Amino acid sequence: MRIVIAGGHGQIALRLERLLAARGDEAVGIVRKAGQDADLRAAGAEAVLCDLESASVDEVAGHLEGADAAVFAAGAGPGSGADRKNTVDRDAAVLFANAAERAGVRRYVVVSSMGADPAHQGDDIFDAYLRAKGEADAYVRGRSALDWTILRPGMLTDDAGTGLVRLEASTGRGPIPRDDVAAVLAELVDSSATAGLTLELISGSTPVSVAVKSVAGN
Secondary structure, X not given: OEEEEEOOOOHHHHHHHHHHHHOOOEEEEEEOOHHHHHHHHHOOOEEEEOOOOOOOHHHHHHHHOOOOEEEEOOOOOOOOOHHHHHHHHHHHHHHXXXXXXXXOOOEEEEEOOOOOOOOOOXXXXXXXXXXXXXXXXXXXXXXXXXXXXXXXXXXXXXXXXXXXXXXXXXOOOOEXXXXXXXXXXXXXXXXXXXXXXXXXXXEOOEEHHHHHHHHOOO
């Protein structure tokens, strides 16, 4: 498979790229800065330079041509203000979805956030983030040309992955290593039977492949 990942230099994306490359898939990461390509090559992925905050739908669609799946894993990141939560976490996600649709890429997986809600109240930066993520998720859910799955991890950690998770429509809050998020994403891009699902993810007791198969088709 050829899998194009928005936010290709992110912590989850780099882990995902390593997993995809190790199993023989062609991983392509979209990055914003030219200096990030070395890290992607080290992960076994191809880097494509494209700023999703300024690119056109046609430009991004060109990068998605021939892909079997698209993963939106971009984020404004810590230290960014409310404006960039909107331009990256919301607007870039909408742009990437539109570009995938234009390029004919049906399989579309979103890395969202637990608690994402377009109606979330509050004036803090994190409140703006949850609203932006919720608005992006709502938009993706309305795209009938995409076989979308929305993944909402709990509190992300850098602990070593265990390969054991809880993946359900509603899990309650909890931590999850980024390693295990990447492992779930690698299974999701390969399983269109999870299309149309919004799933929460925390650490648990079920092996990743079993957890994905268990929710498929629900």
